[in-house]
Amino acid sequence: MSFDWLSSPCAQPDAELAESARAHQLQLTKPPGSLGTLEAVAIQLASLQRTAAPAVDRVWISVFAADHGVAEEGVSAFPQVVTGEMVRNFATGGAAISVLARSLDAKLDVVNLGTVNDPGDIPGVRRAIIAASTANFCHGPAMTEAQLDAALDVGAESVRAARKSEAQLFIGGEMGIANTTSAAALASALLDEPPSCLAGAGTGLNAAGIQHKVSVLERALAQHVTAKTALEQLRCLGGFEIAALVGAYVAAAQAGIPVLVDGFITTTAALAAVSIQPQLRPWLLFAHRSKEHGHVRVLMALEAEPLIDLGLRLGEASGAATAVPLLRLACALHNGMATFEQAGVSTA
Template identity: 65%
Template sequence: MSWLQQPVAAWNEVAAAAATERQAQLTKPPGSLGELERLAIRLAGMQGAVKPRVDQVWISIFAGDHGVVAEGVSAFPQAVTGQMILNFAAGGAAISVLARELGATLEVVNLGTVNDPGEHAGVRRAFIAPQTGNFCDGPAMIEAQFAQALAAGAQSVQLAKQAGAQLFIGGEMGIGNTAVATALACALLDESPVDLTGAGTGLDAAGVARKAAVIERALQRHGDLRDPLAILRCLGGFEVAALAGAYIAAAQAGMPVLVDGFISTAAALAATRIHPSVREWMLFAHRSHERGHARLLDALQATPILDLGLRLGEGSGAATAVPVLRLACALHGGMATFAEAGVADA
């Protein structure tokens, strides 16, 4: 796993400076487009283009099952993970609809499911095991499984790069993965499960309390973990590790990443703890309704683009934010300067 520590790509500071100068010349009061201006400038630095674009979007959905589901942490049965893989491929899921509307490439990656759909058109099979280990009993992944999951994320970035993508979105599917993300968040932030555990797929108050107790058992079982790789291996999931691997690989490849909701942000925090420079290549799509997400965003000093009360996952919040990025780029590239429009500057 030595590739994880390879340096990330450098921003193009010349392009970012030129984009900043362009913003100062556009026919509007300085700063009047707020975050839209800052997004365009950040994308300019990332892409090395004074007028950036996000026409070519790549979305990878990583799917994997979790042994901790045996502890009753989800309102849905584990079979749903495999069923949703087929729904993604058939075009019936929310992210499938959003990808079509955006003209984005949608990749579905099966990393390991109990209800395994097998080889299927539209699904990349990177099968590791039917599920992770129950992290209440031991590590979620052995070293070899962990390395496979990280590498699967990196491979998706390689495919996106080869396809000419200008933006990478990672999404996830895996019954029980809000429990996994909460355990990761608690370990990385040194927070109590009582404070971060949410409803996930729709648990009632008793279910949330039970999930928090399960996470507390897992944290006690694994002791005082400090190394972020060990935290991710012991408490993570195949799809969460793949997301972290993808974020690191994207930064190394110089590809902007748009981070989705709670689970994706937990993976993003793990990625930045493994390789802090990765943070510079991340944009954050939205503040989800899932409890604990705001705390993760604060830890990453992230300003989300949207706040719509979403909590679906699948990369759906990130896909919903793409039109805002496109409009930011269109305004930045298409507005006239004061000189061009013959308008008096301040």
């Protein structure tokens, strides 16, 4: 099985346009740096989009759904059938991300990689079934190499579709009962830190439930102690939807499409993707700081400063979608404000 495409070069941000955008910000009618992160985001987008007038009018949101074998260990407050039911809810417009995507006039791409409660063919859902779920990683690897390869390509295929639609921003989301357990396991392995530092409430576990999750994670990590590379850790501990996110992030950077990263699970996927292909890091913007326990630690590892902190922990790309208006405002300010010279405003 070849994963060579993951190490293919990423597009290069335009350093000259970054400097030009930074100089432009200094000429706008405001004290230098007074718009804080909004200035930095506009400069970053100008560099990534290779334009003096950055924009995020065309947003592509891919939500990858899949089930996890580790759910049989009782690590979620919700039953596993919810994953398939939520796939239908995404497509029929009732989920949070569905509402947000409509409000943003964003393209919502729902992808089913395999659920134990298969909802069948649904208009608006791409079926990319790999298996009903991953294997229980407490007993063996979550995925075979062939399954990992397929999941990575599912993510890359969504990026190919986004590029064809001339998307200016890619957002990845996820749905899968027990996927905070998978993300915590993967983050623990990638960071070489105990699962107690990464495991949180997920769908709403109490203190006893979180402690049980930690014990499950300790068993799983002991099972896969020989998995040393990020790709092998992803295969052994990840989920189909997490692997799809990894593939999407790498493919987006290779295609030159900026990425807005959502919460704990997607940020863990970003950490795995950067570990596999370090060149993609400049292409990542980070939307929010989740309430999920391990998210702060993963953000720190990526040296990421998220745009907002609203106590969100839903997933589905909902936090990233919520942050899109800030990106749009940053671009509007960068492109629309008058310079001191244009406005006839004194600088001294």
